[in-house]
Amino acid sequence: MAPKFGTSGLRGLVTELTEALVQDYVTAFLATCPHGGALHVGRDLRPSSPQIAGWVMQAARAAGVDVVDCGVVPTPALALSSIAEGHGAVMVTGSHIPADRNGLKFYVPTGEISKQDEQRIGGGLGQAPATATPGTLRETDALSGYRARYVDTYGASALKGLRIGIYQHSSVARDVMVEVVEALGGQAVALARSESFIPVDTEALDPETRQMLAGWCAEHGLDAVISTDGDADRPMVADATGRVVPGDVLGALTARALGADVICTPVSSNTMIAEMPDFTRIDRTRIGSPFVIAAMEAVLAEDAGARVVGYEANGGFLLGFAAEGPAGRLSPLLTRDCLLPILAPLAAAAQAGQSLTELVAGLPPRFTAADRIAGIPTEVSKAFIAEMSVDAAARAAFFAESGAEAALDETDGLRVTFLSGEVVHLRPSGNAPEFRCYAEAGEARTAEALVSTYLAKLQDRLGAA
Template sequence: MPPKFGTSGLRGLVTELTDDLVADYTRAFLTACPHGGAVHVGQDLRTSSPQIAAAVIGAVRGMGLTAIDHGVLPTPALALASMGAGQAAIMVTGSHIPADRNGLKFYLPGGEIAKSDEQAIGAALGTVSDTAEDGAYIREVGALPAYAVRYVQAFGTGALSGLRIGVYEHSSVARDALVDALSRMGAEVVRLARADHFVPVDTEAVDADTRAMLETWCREHRLDALVSTDGDADRPMVVDATGTLVPGDVLGPLTAQSLGAEVICTPVSSNTLVDQLGFAAVIRTKIGSPFVIAAMEETQVRVVGYEANGGFLLGFDARGPAGVITKLMTRDCLLPIVAPLAMARTKGVSLRDLVSDLPPRFTAADRIAGIPTEASRAFITTLIDDTDARAAFFANRAAETGVDLTDGLRLSFADDTVIHLRPSGNAPEFRCYAEADSVERAETLMRETLAAVAKRVG
């Protein structure tokens, strides 16, 4: 299957991401979109990323523009640097997908590309050649420490004092920034499982073996919390002292509360507990940060956005305990890690207790890999269009009480459970989200549904 391009960027097998293809997409981006005269380039820790980054930089310079090479760093750190300079950025990353795949994420001087930009880039493919000029090359090393300092200045050097926090380093580009920031905020940091090969960590669908490993680490190292990110660090992973994962759509509301946000923009798949927390408004969108950003841009108040994968978007200059944390309209991993931990410490409770005080709504999410997007869509379309087929598929569930077609098929049932089915937007995967009044019930519902899907589509 050829590389796929959308608002999440370009994704595909490394063998198909040739230098020519990468250069073509880079030139199309620079032709179709504003760039501010320079392009900031970053990369994750995949073995394929240096070559792809070199192809990007070559194409940028071939267009007569300045290429600013940041090397390995988190996607939000790259976006923070490029947006601060009023210039474009390209991140070489496949995010959480396996190491045999990679991709590009494109940023305008004002933030992530939108659907209209995606269409313009697609139209420009194959129409642009290098100019005769050779743009400048700058090697930049200051963006990573600046990213960590952003949170230390906002929350203060004592924000996490007394906490013993594990950092699951694996191959996250944020592993050093995480350790730096948490340590400078007073935490005692335990570094765990640094890898010299790429580990695909999906913060929205953590497998049972990884969960067991995290629980063991929490117990053996007597941790107050354990944190990590996905490969390019625009999604957090947070585990409490018992080894229990705190989902992204729980971290989001907690972070919003700590910052004094008024309006929440979040995808339809996010946990409904946020609707009970007293925010002025909760706006539901399709899944994907471009949709969240579009909703945020229509709101002129203290607005934030978050996704179920944990990525958090700050739509206003907020005040932390020690200083201002400026607006950053792209998915970030560090803010939804630091804010809930600092909030719990200020209240004198554990992270687990902080989460336990929220309304008892729990989500579980996982996916079946290797299912072509077309097959996933066809199956979901059948369930949407054929009520008899849907009734038969969900025959062992309570009566259906609501249908939401904002993104895929999201069904509410009379027993206060929710099942949401959709194809992944950036990989050949079938995703399932389940919500219930207990962790066990949500996970059972999710597993049973995916097993039934596998018999039909897998």
């Protein structure tokens, strides 16, 4: 399958991300979207990223655009750097997908590109770049500002007394997580650093990883374990037992800790926020940060002072207003971030004299689970969703174990609410040949069982490599 835009930028097999294709996309981006005269370029730790980043920089300089090489850096740190200087950016990353794939994430000077920007880039492909005086090249330390953002906001005692494991694997944030935890007064325990790329999907951790987290907590006496996906725009947080706190729970806790009034989040996120008195408005969107950002921008267009945040079920958090932290003010950042939804709940628990487990237990009792099966072509997944959408009898037969249907939501994929109050949401991945299943129920084990049941049924029905 040729590289294409999904919910997180351009993605494809490394073998298909050729020099010509990469340079064509970068040239089209610079010709059709604002970039402020310079392009910040960052990359993750997968083996193909240095070469692809080199192609990106060559294309930009050939187009007469100055290049700022940010090196190996978290995606939100790259965005923070480029936005601060009023420049565009390209992050070379395949996020959580395997190392045989990679991709490009594009940023205009105000943040992530929109779906309209994607269309403009597509329309600019295949055009020869205009002759120009080559752009300049310089390097910068994009990490220092990102690190300071959270150290200055939370202060030297926010995590005092906490012993926190850092699952480093091949995350680009593996070192800055250690530095920030220690700067905030916590004790960091570095774990499982890898020199080969490990595709960690924080939204669908495998059983072996979950067992590993629990083992580390017991072995090292940890209060929590934290990590991210490959490019560090999604958080992973486990409590003292090694149990992972879902991303949409981290999002709700972070929104509350920051004093947000309005939440923009996809339909797949936990519905417990409707029962929380902290929020006056909740806008539901399709899955993907461009849709969350569009909803946040619409809220801010109505009220520039709105205390609005956004987050996805994977935990990537977007801040739309200047929030007050324990030690300082936190400026808006309209791109998915991993560190804020890691630090805010841990700091809130510490301030309240609670464990993370106790903090989570105080939320309304709604639980989500998610997982995926790989190897199912997108066209097969979409055909199945189309069939289930129009054929109520086929839908009832497929979901027979869950009883009668109470509501159907087709905002993004197929989301079925049953009379029991349980929810099953099926959706083809936007950037890989994967079929995702989300579930929600009144008990965690019920949500997990729903995911297992319906992924098994999908695999039997559609097959998987």
